[in-house]
Amino acid sequence: MMQQSHIPVMLGEVLDVFSSNLKPLSSFVDCTLGAAGHASAIIQSHPELKLFIGMDVDPLALRMARSRINAAISHSHPHPNFQALTFVKNFRHIRSLLTQVDHISSGVDGILMDLGMSSMQVNNPARGFSVLANGPLDMRMDPQASLKAEDILNSWPDSEVGRILRDYGEERNWRLLQNKIVQARLQGGLHSTGELVDVIRSATLGTKGGRQGWIKTATRVFQALRIAVNDELKTLGDSLHACFDCLAPGGRLAVISFHSLEDRIVKQAFLKIIGEEVRNSIRKVEGVEDEKELWIRQTIQGSNGTILTKRPITPSEKEEGFNRRSRSAKLRVIQKL
Ligand SMILES: C[S@@+](CC[C@H](N)C(=O)[O-])C[C@H]1O[C@@H](n2cnc3c(N)ncnc32)[C@H](O)[C@@H]1O
Structure with missing residues (x-):
């Protein structure tokens, strides 16, 4: 590539x-x-x-x-x-x-x-850092580290998911996003960045800003996850x-x-x-x-x-x-x- x-x-x-x-x-x-x-x-x-x-x-x-x-x-x-x-x-x-x-x-x-x-990391979809390219929900800078974004989204306590969206993403709609992410667990959870982006898009539907709106929200969500995954x-x-x-x-x-x-x-x-x-x-x-x-x-x-x-x-x-x-x-x- x-x-x-x-x-x-x-x-x-x-x-x-x-x-x-x-x-x-x-x-x-x-x-x-x-x-x-x-x-x-x-x-x-x-x-x-x-x-x-x-x-x-x-x-x-x-x-x-x-x-x-x-x-x-x-x-x-x-x-x-x-x-x-x-x-x-x-x-x-x-x-x-x-x-x-x-x-x-x-x-x-x-x-x-x-x-x-x-x-190089952002542009490689296999690392899971990019909002715009589909890839695994990884986001580890150190590929030997055990925690991936997927683990946080699918198994961390609901309140912890909300906390990182609020504190590390500075995302105002953190509670709605937290609920959508937790609901997705009932359908087998989130396993790709594309699936996460779909959840974010559905949560931002009808909000101001159109495409820019969901991309900005997705950027904040990805930042939050990356910070948590790497304990930055x-x-x-x-x-x-x-x-x-x-x-x-x-x-x-x-x-x-x-x-x-x-x-x-x-x-x-x-x-x-x-x-x-x-x-x-x-x-x-x-x-x-x-x-x-x-x-x-x-x-x-x-x-x-x-x-x-x-x-x-x-x-x-x-x-x-x-x-x-x-x-x-x-x-x-x-x-x-
Ligand atoms: C912005 S890039 C550095 C680019 C570099 N200054 C250049 O000019 O090419 C940041 C790099 O830091 C690494 N990195 C991030 N957190 C780190 C950490 N805690 N310890 C060591 N490396 C880290 C990332 O893997 C990435 O390769």
Whole structure:
């Protein structure tokens, strides 16, 4: 099957965050390797890099990433001691993974998380992520994980189904959808994304918005299921603290999120990480305080680190035009003291 390749979101902005103008990047972890779009660009822009570590829960993604990384290495002039290691691993295990890797006990200089799914995952109907293509009700990013969307829809308690639609999908009609899903169990349950979409369409019949109406509802329902199947929000909250612990002094963690639930977690975790007492908020004047880092506008200084993006960075209009997926993206960056 032809798969549209993944376009890395806010690539220029991510490269600016890890620009070696201030601190050379000798070690870097990409927690969400995907198609290695960001990873390849980082490797090519940082000849001083000695250690690159890439992680992804999806072995298919990792296979593609590995060949892209090899190509990036062959097109650049890496450090003579450069090593690129890739692991099929959930980023929630970053701390234990890094303790197994030699010579980074003092921490890594940069960590990137680019959350959510890759285009390869969404565009493969067999993964069950797509609202518009029929496939199994799977939605696992890690194909070894035991829980599938089908299990939630057909056997979780009614109230739990409703809760995830409300809390993870922010869906106003959650109660009606919950009832329709539970009713479908009496006819043998739901076993394909097409059957789920039919249920959603029947629940949105007669509501405002026509086709856009049911597609928007279906998108929210699919988001809710995906978050639950992959335990995305808890994993993110726990992992942000673990990632910060793994940074070297002066190291940076950059996180790209794609919906408000994720962004809220990143924003709140960053405030907590830098220390309960936020000491001050500095207004940086472009080109005066720090000519090298014009992307930094307002920072928040805490006792453990600095939030370099008081407000998140969002994609340019140009990027939103050529990459629809970027439209909801928000980039937040934190630096360890
Ligand atoms: C948006 S894509 C990353 C794309 C990548 N930055 C690029 O430029 O090609 C997100 C990737 O993160 C992976 N992923 C999601 N949650 C993960 C987790 N908890 N641990 C490790 N990988 C995860 C997904 O399998 C997917 O391949």
